[in-house]
Amino acid sequence: MSFKRQLNATTGGFVVLLLLSGLASANDQPKAPKPRKPAAETPLPPTANLDYRLTLTELTLARAAQPYLVLDFRQRKIAIKLKGALVLEQEMIPDSTALDQVEPFVKTFLADGRRLARPVLGRYLIAAQPRIADSLVTMVGKILNVKPELLQRELPSHFHLVWEGGAMMDVRTDVEGQPDRRALTYLIRARDALRHLLGKPKLVIWMPAENALTLYRVATPGLPTLVVP
Amino acid sequence: MKKRWWIIPAAFAVLLVAAGIALYNWDYEPAVANIAALDSIPSLPADAAAAHAELKRAKKTLVKLTPAGRYIVIDTHANYLYLRTPDSTLFKGTCSTGSGGELVDSASGRRWTFRTPHGVFKVDSKLVEPWWRKPDWAFVEEGEKPPKDASERLDPNMLGEYALGFGGGYFIHGTLYERLLGINVTHGCVRLGGEGLKWVYDRVPVGTPVYVF
Numbered sequence: 001m002s003f004k005r006q007l008n009a010t011t012g013g014f015v016v017l018l019l020l021s022g023l024a025s026a027n028d029q030p031k032a033p034k035p036r037k038p039a040a041e042t043p044l045p046p047t048a049n050l051d052y053r054l055t056l057t058e059l060t061l062a063r064a065a066q067p068y069l070v071l072d073f074r075q076r077k078i079a080i081k082l083k084g085a086l087v088l089e090q091e092m093i094p095d096s097t098a099l100d101q102v103e104p105f106v107k108t109f110l111a112d113g114r115r116l117a118r119p120v121l122g123r124y125l126i127a128a129q130p131r132i133a134d135s136l137v138t139m140v141g142k143i144l145n146v147k148p149e150l151l152q153r154e155l156p157s158h159f160h161l162v163w164e165g166g167a168m169m170d171v172r173t174d175v176e177g178q179p180d181r182r183a184l185t186y187l188i189r190a191r192d193a194l195r196h197l198l199g200k201p202k203l204v205i206w207m208p209a210e211n212a213l214t215l216y217r218v219a220t221p222g223l224p225t226l227v228v229p
Numbered sequence: 230m231k232k233r234w235w236i237i238p239a240a241f242a243v244l245l246v247a248a249g250i251a252l253y254n255w256d257y258e259p260a261v262a263n264i265a266a267l268d269s270i271p272s273l274p275a276d277a278a279a280a281h282a283e284l285k286r287a288k289k290t291l292v293k294l295t296p297a298g299r300y301i302v303i304d305t306h307a308n309y310l311y312l313r314t315p316d317s318t319l320f321k322g323t324c325s326t327g328s329g330g331e332l333v334d335s336a337s338g339r340r341w342t343f344r345t346p347h348g349v350f351k352v353d354s355k356l357v358e359p360w361w362r363k364p365d366w367a368f369v370e371e372g373e374k375p376p377k378d379a380s381e382r383l384d385p386n387m388l389g390e391y392a393l394g395f396g397g398g399y400f401i402h403g404t405l406y407e408r409l410l411g412i413n414v415t416h417g418c419v420r421l422g423g424e425g426l427k428w429v430y431d432r433v434p435v436g437t438p439v440y441v442f
Contacts, residue, residue: 044273044280052273052280055287060267062294065348067442082440083349084294086315087302114268132412140414145370146330151412153307191252198253210307217306218442 054228057116058084061224068117069219072228073106078207080218090211095172095204104201108167109227118164120223123216124188127177128154131213154180155209156216160192163225166200168192171216173209300438301352301401301429303419305345308411310401310421312429319432322425323410324401327417334369341366343416346397350439354394355430359402361387366416389423391430395439402426 045051061068062084070079071092080088094102109118130137131153141148157177161169170192179185196202207215273280295315302311305326312320327345334340361384365375376382389403404410404420414420421429 042281044277044284048280048284049273052284052287053270055284055291056270057267059287059291059294060270062291080442082442084291085296085300085302085349085438085440086313087311087440087442088304114270116270117267137412140409140412144328144330144414145332146328146414150329151414153413187252187255191255194249194253210309214304214307 050229054116054226057226061117061226064224066222066224067218069120069215069223069225070228071109071225073102074228078205078215080214088211088214090207090215093206095206098170098202098204101201101203105167105169105203106227106229108165108201109163110229111165117224117226118167120161120219120221120225121164122160122162122221123219124160124162124185124192125154125156125180125216126158126160126185126188127179128156128159129175129177131155153213153217156212157209159212159216160188161219162192166195168195168200168202170202170204171212172204172206173212174206175209296438298437299433300440301433303345303401303439303441305347305413305441308413310419310425310429312432320425320429322421322429325404325410325415325420326413327415328413332366332370334365339365339369341416345415345417345419345441346399347441350395350397350399350441352393352433352435352437352439353396354392355433355435356392356394356400358385358390359388359392359400360385364398389420389426391426393430393433401429401439 067082076092078090137148137151157175310324332341363382368375392400392402401419
């Protein structure tokens with residue numbers, strides 16, 4: 001017998017053995033049960049409807065060109081998203097004196113039960129600090145022929161955001177700033193204190209100044225905000 | 230004449246209440262968004278099987294919108310460039326973005342606004358030792374006439390060692406003026422320090438999404 005024939009016979013033998021063993025094991029083992037359709041069997045989690053509405057709301061926001069804000073109270077995070085992608089994320093650190101305001105804030109935000117997102121109505125800078133030395137900004141402005149105020153980014157130390165429905169957020173940083181416009185600041189503080197006194201919730205949170213700068217500048221009136229309760 | 234002493238305090242009280250109401254309702258920046266469309270967001274279907282399928286479909290659609298791998302984020306407000314994934318930040322560096330300034334060519338009346346465009350883009354080119362082909366505004370800004378000879382527009386030093394194009398003639402590139410990083414001084418491109426630029430360049434393929442906000 002030539003070597004080639006010997007090789008063919010050996011290979012053929014292996015194939016037959018493999019087939020036989022496969023058949024035997026198939027006969028020995030009980031048939032695995034068909035996977036169940038989870039939809040028919042698994043009960044929906046209690047938050048399913050809310051999750052669904054949150055997802056659809058976010059889909060609507062993510063399809064627009066404008067960024068949107070997510071106040072996620074489940075994960076204690078504040079996020080800025082663009083087209084569904086996370087572009088800035090910050091841990092939500094409520095001030096210890098305002099922890100009781102979290103629930104009323106969410107309730108006010110979701111007051112009528114129809115809408116999970118609301119636009120920012122107003123942002124009010126209470127105090128800020130120049131981020132770059134004025135002398136540098138002036139010099140660069142002259143070279144580039146650009147107004148220095150376009151180059152300067154005020155690092156906010158304290159600002160308020162107000163949403164449709166009256167929910168307020170008081171954002172603070174550890175930067176020490178100067179009052180933006182003193183008279184206006186007093187008016188804003190008086191108004192917000194009055195609103196708070198008459199039942200509008202005010203959530204006080206802390207964040208790093210650099211992230212507060214981005215949040216302040218992004219949160220122009222109209223910025224859609226989604227609340228995840 | 231009978232003295233009506235109570236009129237003054239009463240008037241004062243009325244004024245105080247009116248001022249309080251005005252203050253309560255006062256907003257100096259009007260709302261501009263119309264997101265009333267969100268009122269019509271439906272609830273899940275009552276049938277459990279259909280509800281499961283619908284919830285799964287909605288979540289899948291949202292996931293499809295978000296980038297799966299690495300993406301670049303440019304924060305034009307605080308002047309930071311990030312390389313990140315949906316779960317983590319791989320790099321954060323100070324950059325410079327568009328100033329928002331305007332330039333008008335008094336001779337032709339042409340006008341330029343130097344903003345970094347906002348939106349979602351993709352890295353469409355990667356260049357080593359890039360040469361800048363100076364556009365017309367670069368000459369107008371210097372008070373010069375744009376040259377007709379294309380070779381006079383080439384500048385081998387301005388863009389640093391690497392450049393990542395993200396469409397419309399905009400690049401993420403290096404700079405000679407690293408001291409100005411963090412300030413909105415550019416004509417729309419994104420400047421990044423040399424070290425950070427190399428790090429990002431080495432880890433970003435063509436096609437990487439770029440989110441500018």
